[in-house]
Amino acid sequence: MTVDPDHAFEDAALILDQALAGNGKAVAGTFDAVVKREGAFGAYNVAWCLAGELAGDGLRAGPWTLDYPEIDEAHYDARWVARFVSAYVNEDQPTGEALVGAAIADGRLPECLLTLxxxxxxxxxxxxxGAP
Structure with missing residues (x-):
């Protein structure tokens, strides 16, 4: 899977605008629309864009290790986000894809995407x- 610039960046920007406005229902609706339109591929692409925003610019090349004390005791969605962002910063797309697949199989993708x-x-x- 790779990021589809035709939709992923626009969808991620819309989700961030909605989330910044505190409209969780709209965020969930946009994620649902992405999944209906593009399936797991679309969800992965948008999640990858969000992870990039979270990681920020100027990140030096890894490898990076996940330093999250007691991660195994964290809620599913928090573990998923930590691991997905770790995959992003390490440019490890196969792991990111596997995490999306696992969340789908576990029926937890919506909550993982909302947490991300x-x-x-x-x-x-x-x-x-000073941001909203």
């Missing part, structure tokens, strides 16, 4: 304290 969007927004707000 929330984590991305929280990170953006922390970087720019």
């Amino acid at each position: 969007a929330g984590s991305t927004v929280a990170t953006l707000r922390r970087r720019s304290p």
Whole structure:
């Protein structure tokens, strides 16, 4: 899977706008529309874009290791986000794809994507304290 610039960036930007506005219902609706339109491929692409926003610009090349104390005790969605972002920063697309597939198989993809969007927004707000 690779990022489809025709939709993924626009969908990710819309999701971030909705999340910044505090409209969780709209975020969930946009994710649902992406999945209906493009399936797991679309969900992966949008998640990859969100992980890129969360990681930010100027990240030096890895390898990076996941430093998340007691990750195995965290909620499913928090573990998923930590591992997905780790895959992103290590440019490990196969692991990112596997994580999306696992979340689908476990019936947990919607909550994982919402947590990723929330984590991305929280990170953006922390970087720019004057942001909405």
